[in-house]
Amino acid sequence: MITINHLRFRYPDSEFQLVIDELQISAGEKVAIVGPSGSGKTTLLNLLAGISVPEAGQLRVGGIELGQLSDAQRRNFRISNIGFVFQQFELIDYLSASDNILLPYAINSTLNLNREIRQESLARATAMGLSSKLARLPSQLSQGEQQRVAVCRALINRPKLILADEPTGNLDPANKRLILEILFEQATANGQTLIVVTHDLGILAGFDRTIDFNLFRIANAAVESVT
Amino acid sequence: MSGTLKLALKYIVYNQFKSLILIGCIFLTALLPIAIKLLLWQFNEKILSRADATPIVIGVTGSRLDLALHALYFKTQSPGDVRMGETTRIRESGLANPIPINSKFTARKYPIVGTTVDYFEFRELQLSTGTLFAMLGECVLGASVADALQLRVGDQLLSDRENVLDIAGLYPLKMRVVGILAPSQSADDHAVFVDLKTVWVIAGFGHGHQDLANETDAGKILARTDGRIIASAAVLPFTEVTAENLESFHFHGDSEQFPLTAIIAIPPDVKSQTLLEGQYDVGDQALQFVRPAETVRELMEMVFQIKLFFDANAILIAISTLLLLVLVVMLSLRLRQREMQTMFKIGCSRGTIAMLQCWELAIVFAIAMVLVAVAAWGIWSISGDLVESLLLRT
Numbered sequence: 294m295i296t297i298n299h300l301r302f303r304y305p306d307s308e309f310q311l312v313i314d315e316l317q318i319s320a321g322e323k324v325a326i327v328g329p330s331g332s333g334k335t336t337l338l339n340l341l342a343g344i345s346v347p348e349a350g351q352l353r354v355g356g357i358e359l360g361q362l363s364d365a366q367r368r369n370f371r372i373s374n375i376g377f378v379f380q381q382f383e384l385i386d387y388l389s390a391s392d393n394i395l396l397p398y399a400i401n402s403t404l405n406l407n408r409e410i411r412q413e414s415l416a417r418a419t420a421m422g423l424s425s426k427l428a429r430l431p432s433q434l435s436q437g438e439q440q441r442v443a444v445c446r447a448l449i450n451r452p453k454l455i456l457a458d459e460p461t462g463n464l465d466p467a468n469k470r471l472i473l474e475i476l477f478e479q480a481t482a483n484g485q486t487l488i489v490v491t492h493d494l495g496i497l498a499g500f501d502r503t504i505d506f507n508l509f510r511i512a513n514a515a516v517e518s519v520t
Numbered sequence: 521m522s523g524t525l526k527l528a529l530k531y532i533v534y535n536q537f538k539s540l541i542l543i544g545c546i547f548l549t550a551l552l553p554i555a556i557k558l559l560l561w562q563f564n565e566k567i568l569s570r571a572d573a574t575p576i577v578i579g580v581t582g583s584r585l586d587l588a589l590h591a592l593y594f595k596t597q598s599p600g601d602v603r604m605g606e607t608t609r610i611r612e613s614g615l616a617n618p619i620p621i622n623s624k625f626t627a628r629k630y631p632i633v634g635t636t637v638d639y640f641e642f643r644e645l646q647l648s649t650g651t652l653f654a655m656l657g658e659c660v661l662g663a664s665v666a667d668a669l670q671l672r673v674g675d676q677l678l679s680d681r682e683n684v685l686d687i688a689g690l691y692p693l694k695m696r697v698v699g700i701l702a703p704s705q706s707a708d709d710h711a712v713f714v715d716l717k718t719v720w721v722i723a724g725f726g727h728g729h730q731d732l733a734n735e736t737d738a739g740k741i742l743a744r745t746d747g748r749i750i751a752s753a754a755v756l757p758f759t760e761v762t763a764e765n766l767e768s769f770h771f772h773g774d775s776e777q778f779p780l781t782a783i784i785a786i787p788p789d790v791k792s793q794t795l796l797e798g799q800y801d802v803g804d805q806a807l808q809f810v811r812p813a814e815t816v817r818e819l820m821e822m823v824f825q826i827k828l829f830f831d832a833n834a835i836l837i838a839i840s841t842l843l844l845l846v847l848v849v850m851l852s853l854r855l856r857q858r859e860m861q862t863m864f865k866i867g868c869s870r871g872t873i874a875m876l877q878c879w880e881l882a883i884v885f886a887i888a889m890v891l892v893a894v895a896a897w898g899i900w901s902i903s904g905d906l907v908e909s910l911l912l913r914t
Contacts, residue, residue, distance in 0.1 A: 344865055365869070372867030383862040387534030388527070399523030400868035400876075430534075446866070 294320040294454065294486045295341065300350035302340060311336050313350075316504075320453070323480060323487040325497050328506025334490040338456045341488065342375045343367035355453055372401045376447030376485075378476070380459035382439040384431040384446075390438075391427040394418060394445045404450060414449050421445060421475060437468030444475055455480060457489040461496060473499060524872060528879035539884055542848065546888035547895070549841040553834035554896050560827060562903040564820055567592075567911060570706060571816040573643075576616065576785040576793065578602065578800070581808045585819055588812040591782040593707040593911055594623040594631040598781035602807060604716070605776035607783055615796040616785035622719045623711075623781050626680045627695065630665045633711045634719025634780075640701075642786065645708055649673055650699030653715050656769055657761025659695040660713040663703040671697050676760075677712065679722050693722045694760040705904060707911065718761075720771065720778050727757040728769035849881065 297316040303309065311333040318324055326334045339345040340352060343359045346367075352359045355374055362370060384393045392399070394414055398406040418424060421441045431439055440460065447455060457476060461469040473496055480487040489500070497503050532539045570592050577591040582599025590598040610618040619642055622634035637652050639645075640660075650673040653660055661671060671677060679692045695714060703709055720726050732741065732749045743750040758765045771778075787793035800809035853860070860873050899906075 342865065368867055368869055371865075375867075377865050379862070379865075381858075383858065385527075385859055385862070387531050392530065396863070397866050399527055400863055400866070400872050402523070402872075450867075 294318055294322070294355060296351065296353040298351040300340070300352055301348045302336060302345060303348060304336075309333070311340075313337070318486060318488070318502075320486055321480070321484045323477065323499070323501045324489070325500040325503045326488065326490045326506060327492065327494065327497070327503060330492075332506035334506055335458055338458055338488065338490060341454065342377065342456055343371050368401075369403060372397060372404060372450060374453045376450065376452035376455045378440075378443055378447045378455065378457035378460045380462040382431070382436075382443045382463075384439055384442060386431055389428050389430060390418075390423060390434060390442045393431065393442050394427075394449055396446055397450050410449065414445060417448060417479075418442075418445050436463055437465070437471065440464060440468065440472050441475065444472065444479075448479055451483065453485060455485050455487045457487070459490055459492065461491065461493060469493070469496065524876045525879050528876055528883055531876075531880055532883055538848075538852075539887075542845065542884050543888045543891065545841050545844065546885060547891050549834075549838050550888065550892045551895050552837065553831065554892065555899050556827065556830055556834075558896060558899050559903055559907060560823065562900075563823075563907045563910070566904070566907050567816050567820070568813065571812040574784060574812045575787060576796070577810045577812055578606065578610070578618075578783040578785055578807060579781065579810070581806055584808065584810045584815045587782060587808065588810050588815040590623065591621055591784055592812055592816075594621075594633055594711055595707075595911075598623075601779035601781065602783060603776065604778045604780055606807065607780065608776060610783065610785055610796070613796070613799075615792040615799075616787040619784040619786070620716055620780045621782045621784060622716060622723075622779065625682075625719065625722050627659075627677050627712045628669055628680065630662075630669075631711050632659075632679060632719060632722065633713050634716040635713060636716065639713070639784075642784065643704070643706070643708055645704055646702040647699050648702040650697070652699055653713065653718070654698070655761070656715065656717055656721065656766060657693065657695055658698040658714070658718070660699040660701060661697055662701050662709040662711045662713070664709040665712055666697075666700045671700075673697055673700060690722065690724050691757055691759050693718070696761075705908065707908075709908075716778075716780075717771070720775075721761075721769065723779070725773060725778055726769060726771035728761065728765050729755050729757050731768065845881075849877070853877070 295316070295318040297313050299315075300311070300313040302311045309331065326337065328334050336345065340347060340359070341354060343354075343362065344367075347360050350360075354370075357370060359367060359370070384390075385396060388396065395406060395411075398404045398410070415424075415427075418427060418441075421444070423438065423441055423445065426434055426438055426442075431442070434442065440463075444460075447457075455476065460476065461472055464472060476487055476489070477499055479485065491497075571588065574588075574592060577588055579587040579591070579598055579602050580600030586596050587599055589596040604620065607618040607620045610616050617638065619638045620635060621639075623631050625632045633639075640652060647660070648663065650660070659677060661669075661677070666672070669677070675697045677695050677697060679695065681692050682690055695712070695718065701708060701713075717726065721728075729751070732751055732755065737754075740752055740754045741749060742752050758768065761769060785796065787796055797809050800807055863873060864870070
């Protein structure tokens with residue numbers, strides 16, 4: 294699913310450089326990325342999503358070399374292949390839960406919102422206990438409900454790769470467990486690859502593999518971080 | 521409906537207060553020059569149409585504009601009095617048909633216009649009820665006067681006293697309403713029309729009182745000499761003309777010397793008009809010959825010059841509002857950076873984000889423009905009355 298070779302990335306006007314010599318993640322694998330703030334975890338997610346482009350090296354996701362795609366192609370790649378879950382949920386405050394879930398279809402004309410997608414998203418929201426909350430604005434939802442809405446939004450385009458950046462960071466233990474269960478369940482059911490960035494070492498048990506940016510050590514891979 | 525348009529609408533609905541402020545700014549900025557333009561256009565049309573329909577006004581030398589506006593709207597003070605004899609002279613010259621106007625007094629604040637029945641024909645005024653005045657003390661009301669004072673044919677209307685503290689001053693005259701004009705959307709709707717003799721009675725040139733020939737009360741007769749009777753102040757003039765006392769009304773002095781405030785002259789052709797004008801150019805310098813259309817156009821030229829300052833002001837306001845809008849949009853973009861970043865991360869192009877912003881602005885502008893159109897229509901629909909009342913207030 295994901296192949297990284299000799300990847301180098303640096304933000305403009307920044308000393309920080311992310312270097313990953315080799316990293317492979319298989320389709321359907323559930324991977325946790327841990328490490329201190331500023332070690333490049335979120336940067337790796339941005340690279341995998343095609344939001345940032347590597348300076349050098351190979352970055353293939355689903356057989357596509359992201360570095361060779363144009364901005365528009367990377368955007369289309371993202372909308373077709375990636376589901377993003379954020380720590381702060383990042384729901385649009387003026388849209389209802391339902392509209393937030395369907396947001397990818399509202400902002401990208403290449404996606405066609407048909408009845409099947411609608412029913413599927415409604416079923417997923419119902420399964421997550423949101424059926425009675427769909428008309429509410431994010432401010433009228435609890436944090437756990439907001440994150441469930443965010444997960445529904447991330448899954449609506451049937452992504453091959455789910456990227457979650459600290460998805461449980463703002464949740465209480467019960468909601469933390471619930472969100473992880475939902476992510477695992479969805480990824481397993483649909484054969485999706487799940488990569489979760491987290492600071493919470495207590496949730497690592499369910500993952501197939503953990504990449505530790507803190508120790509610059511990854512099982513079956515080598516990651517280097519230069520600051 | 522496109523997704524971005526729907527999002528923009530939801531953003532505007534969610535941020536109602538901010539959107540309303542923006543809409544209000546644009547609305548006021550756009551409406552101000554439009555309202556001025558509409559009102560000025562209406563003012564121009566109204567004042568010119570009445571002026572164009574009034575070929576010549578003759579009056580005492582002084583402000584041409586005052587004289588023209590006085591003859592057209594009965595509100596501004598005439599520069600002075602012209603004698604009734606001038607009307608006779610114009611008629612006898614055959615150069616124009618003169619219509620005398622005497623508008624010095626008021627009744628319940630509405631101008632009393634002393635004139636002849638020719639005036640109604642000249643202005644093409646129609647009666648909605650009753651008849652024109654035929655007798656001393658009768659009056660015909662403009663439609664707005666009748667409506668405002670709730671008067672009908674047969675009711676009475678008292679002329680205003682010039683000064684309530686002056687006990688030796690003119691007595692008010694109780695006039696009988698004999699006709700009400702149909703609305704004409706002009707100054708005539710706001711006037712009380714009477715015969716010239718009635719207005720001269722109000723002015724004190726004529727009066728009626730009890731028969732003194734056989735009066736024996738020494739307190740009422742100061743002297744009897746050579747057929748003349750000098751009455752004391754105990755003999756009160758009648759304040760109402762009735763069938764019974766009509767015969768007692770009489771005028772002191774030569775009616776040719778009685779005052780008018782203006783004369784509307786209607787020449788049969790251009791030649792007669794030119795000859796008449798020549799008489800005033802080289803003749804009696806105490807009188808002047810005014811073409812209201814020309815005078816009013818001069819006034820309007822000045823008004824349009826002043827409007828240029830308003831236009832410049834409106835442009836400056838529009839620029840400052842635009843800059844304010846740019847500032848608001850920029851601040852809004854900064855506040856919404858995370859929202860934009862989220863949209864970008866889930867696959868929204870920067871172009872779509874820009875389009876979303878454009879839709880939001882376009883909707884705000886569209887709502888403001890719709891409101892401007894509605895308000896402009898509202899202003900337009902009342903502008904006639906508004907301008908009329910403005911003209912009548914001058």
